[in-house]
Amino acid sequence: MRRLLDQLYDSTAFLAALCMVALLAAVLLSIAGRQFNFHISGIDAYAGYLMAGAGFLALAHTLKRGEHIRVTLVVSSLRGPWRRALELFALALGALLALLFAWYSIRLSWQSHAFNDISTGNDATPLWLPQLCMAVGAAVLAVACLDELVLELRGRRAPAQSGEALRNE
Secondary structure (H helix, E strand, C coil): CHHHHHHHHHHHHHHHHHHHHHHHHHHHHHHHHHHCCCCCCCHHHHHHHHHHHHHHHCHHHHHHCCCCCCCHHHHHHCCHHHHHHHHHHHHHHHHHHHHHHHHHHHHHHHHHHHCCCECCCCCCCECHHHHHHHHHHHHHHHHHHHHHHHHHHHCCCCCCCCCHHHHCC
């Protein structure tokens, strides 16, 4: 099960990376269009969709690598059962919020598909397509939050240690 979950997180991170490469291509194409006097309808909207897709699809992978922003001032001052209780509370609250976010993201995408909702730009993109990246990213984030909660409950969660201090000068 652990390997399957890690593959899920890595797969969404790979899709986020593909979105970043496609975003770069869209921006370069837009710049080239300005320089050589051609226009691709909706390229700015697609760049925005790709940016959102990259952000949402990378959420779970970032969480599992301990790279989300954490406020450790309170947690670092606690020891023993108080620290564990705070970690469990934070993980349970985070999992609940991630589940709600996933539910409403999936619902939004489903409703956009059902109502045939399209973007207001010239490209007339069906909105459920870019919203699908948000829904998938939110759902995988919810799985990752539940995974972290279960690991903490079982006493197998590695403490979050970001290398941020090591990378700053």
